[in-house]
Amino acid sequence: MTHLAPNSPHARDVASVLHPYTHARRHLETGPTIFSEGSGIYIHDDTGRAYMEGASALWCASLGFASERLAKVAYETMRRMGYYHIFRGASNEPAIDLCEKLLAIAPVPMSKVLLQCSGSEANDSALKLVWYHWNAQGRPEKRKIISRKASYHGSTVATICLTGIPDFHKGFGMPFEGFLYADCPHYYRDHEEGETEEQFSQRMADALEEMILREGPDTIGAFWADPIQGGGAGALPPPARYFEKIQAVLRKYDILMVADEVICGFGRTGNMWGSQTCGVVPDIVTCAKALSAAMQPISAVLMNERIFQSVMTQSDRLGSFVHGFTYAGHPVAAAVALETLRIYEEMDLVAHVKALEPIFLRAFGALKDHPLVGDVAGHGLMGGVELVQDKAKRRPFPEGQKIGAKVDAHARERGLILRTTADRVALSPPLIITEEEIVEMAARLRGALDDTFAEIAA
Ligand SMILES: Cc1ncc(COP(=O)(O)O)c(C=O)c1O
Known part of the structure; x- marks a missing residue:
């Protein structure tokens, strides 16, 4: 780091900041x-x-x-209240309005919204909801999760296990047991001579079914996918009829479908949701990022009535839904997200x-x-x-x-x-x-x- 001017922000950066997804040693030389x-x-x-x-x-x-407009909303919300949580029945109007709005625009009928702060937290919480659901149904052995090779679903302890990128696992002794990876449906690269997209999709669905049968259908809780595969796969659209064929297998073995809309949500794919573009019918949707135009850290989990009924069942049995983060439903983040959704409507x-x-x-x-x-x-x-x-x-x-x-x-x-x-x-x-x-x-x-x-x- 000798070439970085002393006391420059660059030198101070390398002296103090550990950067995500950055080569730590090389960064000392290159600086930010x-x-x-x-x-x-x-x-x-x-x-x-x-x-x-x-x-x-x-x-x-x-x-x-x-954005002046979003800055003003954040400023006004901070002036009025700044912060209050939504634990133990407390609430705030921006959080209520936002959840209501998300339910109104959801890709399929959804029942409730759980607010969080990041895409990882949304997927992490959705994973706990899947386990909570199957426990409520008296089927606690339905714990294994199938995601896909080259998928990215986050960096927390659980979501890095959902992530199907071995390079992101190896230094941490991950993944934990019970995370399985179906093939990445990369038609261009992996189709056989003369194989159509539909035939390729059928091959993917057959391979998924084989995996489920090998593992035992009663042990699989959910299938996790982003409609257009982002992170590791590099914005890869699914081949024709892929999700239709995959979901036919999931329905056969009563496996939940979780759509990770963290990238695809909010217009990105030419519909409000990637699920609509790619024919996904999810039980749970996770979203973040464009929810607030990334101007505030906020994410959401949308769950259907079936999942919510399981939450109710567990409330009857166990008491409170014991899950949540201090900043979940943060009024400033929620107000900014709500205004972002208004901007989307106006444009x-x-x-x-x-x-x-x-x-x-x-x-x-x-x-x-x-x-x-x-x-x-x-x-x-x-x-x-x-x-x-x-x-x-x-x-x-x-x-x-x-x-x-x-x-x-x-x-x-x-x-x-x-x-x-x-x-x-x-x-x-x-x-x-x-x-x-x-x-x-x-x-x-x-x-x-x-x-x-x-x-x-x-
Ligand atoms: C599809 C997908 N899911 C989840 C995440 C994790 O989101 P976050 O970085 O906000 O935790 C990402 C991040 O890029 C993502 O692309």
Whole structure:
């Protein structure tokens, strides 16, 4: 860290901050990029350089950066009350209004909402609800959870077990027992010659059924999936009829469906919910991120009447529902989320994203002619660009080549922040993006792909 100016924010950062999902030792050398302000889809670093945000930061800055309107709501709520909890029957109006609103826009009829602070907390709480439900039903052995390889559902002790990425487990001695991972439905990469999307989906459903039978259907509590697979898979839409076929298997063995809408919720996929875009009929929905345009940390678990009835049963047997976080239902966060949902209504969010969808898919779809790109697929304003070494064989680059990281670095040089996995660029720009900005973003990505191609050819 010798090159970092003493007492600069960069030097103070490396001296004091442990950063999530960052190489700790390398960070001591490189130091941070410090971001100081933003407007629209642009975020500015402390040198004044502006970057287009191709991933809405962490898939969350749906309204872009900085908002007078949301700031005023937070300020007013803080002036009036600041904080009170919702434990032991206490409540506040922003929390009530928000829960009511979420029930009104839910993708399927839902009964109650549990407010939390992050996507991880929402999934963690949903997991406890699944176990609570099966205990209430007198079937406590239905404890195992099936999620999918390459899925990301959070970082807490439980949600990292739901997460199907071995690299995120190994340093921690995870996952715990009872977490199973079905195949990631990556049609482009894994389909056999001549196999249609539907046939591929059937193969995924058959493999799931085999797993369930092998483990014992009476031991499986829930299947966990984000409608368009984000994190590890890189914004991967499901193949045709995938969820229809998967859910037919789940229904056969009385297994709950949990839709992780933490990324896909609130217009991202061209409908209010990814479940609507991808044909998911969930028992439980978790959501966060765009719920408050990421301006406040807040998340929610929506549960159907069947789950709520189990909560009631347990109340009769055990007393209180003993679960909750100090900041659950925080009035400031709830008020900001509510105002965010009002903004979505005013801008007719779903129609807006639907109108931009063909422009987005055309602009980025045009990259398919690039020698590094095998496929481009998405819904709404969410999609992935598949990076391949061999287009004809649909073969990815060896992991050691770090192709995604190279594209990412070149994109930064061109003023574009991306979210890349080993071999996919995941796109999820702020939902306020304009047609011209989409075209410009795709041009910058093409430039970064050209730079990467030149680098590996050299
Ligand atoms: C699909 C999905 N679920 C859950 C989470 C965890 O959310 P959080 O980081 O707010 O805990 C994420 C985070 O990116 C996510 O993408």
